[in-house]
Amino acid sequence: MMVAHFVLSVLIVAAIVSGSEFSDTRDAKVEKILKKLNKPALKSIKSPDGDIIDCVHMNNHPIYDHPFFKNYTIQMKPSSYPKVRPNPSERKVSWSPYVQTPKEFSLAQMWVMAGPFSEVNSVEAGWQVYQDRYGDDNPRYFIFWTADGYHSGCYNLDCPGFVPVSQNFALGAAVSNVSTLNGQQYHIPTTIWKDPHTGNWWLKFNDHEFVGYWPSILFNHLKDGATEIQWGGEIINFKDGSLHTTTRMGSGHFAEEGYQKASYFKNLEIIDEHDIHNKPKEGYSYMTQESCYNIRSGYAKIWGVYFYYGGPGRNQNLRHPSHNHPLRGHKAQVEDEIICSGCDLDLIGAYFKCTKSECDYFLHKSCFDLPREIRHKSHPDHPLILLYSPQNNHFPYTCDACGEYGSGFTYNCSICQYDVHVGCVSMPETMKHDEHVHPLALIYKAPCPTDHIFTCDVCNETMPHNLWLYYCQKCDYGAHLHSCVAEEEEKPEKGGRGRGRGRGGEGGSSGNGVNRGRSSANSELAAMLKAQREMEQMQIALHLEMQRAKIDKKSRKHMLKMI
Ligand SMILES: *[C@@H]1O[C@H](CO)[C@@H](O)[C@H](O)[C@H]1NC(C)=O
Ligand SMILES: *[C@@H]1O[C@H](CO)[C@@H](O)[C@H](O)[C@H]1NC(C)=O
């Protein structure tokens, strides 16, 4: 059996939009238009992209098919509308994403909602690619609405309800300008607002196209204003071949790829009953399949509240046995200051990150590729096995090569209880040090009998006999591994930012302190995320219901344009 799953990445904002009363009088300037049943379309026209559009006279407006609207007077113009400003209320950027099968869709839209879920009222508008419905894979303008928790309601003009008034625009029309990767980005400014006089919910596309409205009388909850606004992308996943679909969301690129790569919404605003444009507050983003599609929101002066969203669907996420979630490749920026969860060293160059935004798991590419078992000169009798977390999870182990603490991966000999940082294992056998004229060789114990004291020639500290060091035999010159050779310029600070390692010689508190700092911040974060996830669970139930109801309502219809 084929099962559809709905996957979405949305930004959700609670809002009270227009709580004011409105008068029930219809637009008096417009002549009363009487219904004339079954009058055919005056003419059909073919749009440049091959669509057949029926032109219907206002007298035969499809709204008259709805029992509520027998003697209805159509409001030809909104009594007022939000000012078009340099920053219109919302712009979604249009793309033409690949959709794996005709029965799947990929869309970007906004939702204006009110009421409890079982009887939620929702008006929705955006663009979608949906071949089963439109016959091709062009992105098309669409609307959707429901007044009863998605028991009824429909796309475009599939059922009477939405009142189209534009004489230039047909719902279902293809979006003519589509953004390209690294090229021009095209926007669809979209405004949905409540007419203060009639209470009707008007829709405007592209700053000037008054598409039409949802009459207030359709709704029991939205008639008092909206309580929640959502913006985002959504796809259907039919899991053909039992794999996640390769249907793309947005541009098909992940949010973090940014401008000219990822799809975005910008200038998100909420208009209140006084026509004041407000920044959405207390929004949160919500993703159901973060390894396939994600979202990153932000605020900038010109873009206002914005977010990037989308992704490629099934993709080359990688699994690593050290972590439960899929990982994705990135390239580190110099200023990132992140440490590798494998070797505890700073991230540089190519690395992998957990695809879950709440999960701070990072691996160098080189740590990702470490062999499970090695032989090392330092420990010739036994193989060393790569362990992903120290056996005693809550305490760092001590590296037998450098004497410092470690909390990530270790190469371990279980017979000898010998542990070496993965970073120490890969130290070169010889190296050139600024403070010494000759090259230094890596040796695995102090070059003197155990009853002698060996001091590091860089820091002058006494070195335990069993630790590795870089040594010049000719000059009897030797130095500690990390602090005194490789990481000389970056001595770890006690209780610092969790970067670098505590020195073994400074006693237990240093390494432990660093570690505890990280884990208590982690537990706070975990509690916060748990609360958020609970909220999201409720949201998931809502969306799945919504979408299940929507997919049933997709029969292909001619487009209508009013004349
Ligand atoms: C519509 O108007 C006619 C004539 O004014 C009236 O008889 C009829 O009851 C009205 N129908 C509705 C549904 O209001
Ligand atoms: C499409 O883009 C062109 C060039 O940027 C512009 O002139 C035209 O008005 C746009 N069309 C629509 C429908 O936005």
Ligand SMILES: *[C@@H]1O[C@H](CO)[C@@H](O)[C@H](O)[C@H]1NC(C)=O
């Ligand atoms: C290395 O292996 C030994 C024996 O299995 C174990 O006691 C020790 O905890 C391991 N080291 C780490 C860091 O897990």
Ligand SMILES: *[C@@H]1O[C@H](CO)[C@@H](O)[C@H](O)[C@H]1NC(C)=O
């Ligand atoms: C180490 O000791 C030597 C000789 O006593 C001295 O010249 C040098 O400055 C000392 N170095 C440090 C880092 O203390």
Ligand SMILES: [Zn+2]
């Ligand atoms: Zn690493």
Ligand SMILES: [Zn+2]
């Ligand atoms: Zn993770």
Ligand SMILES: [Zn+2]
């Ligand atoms: Zn080490």
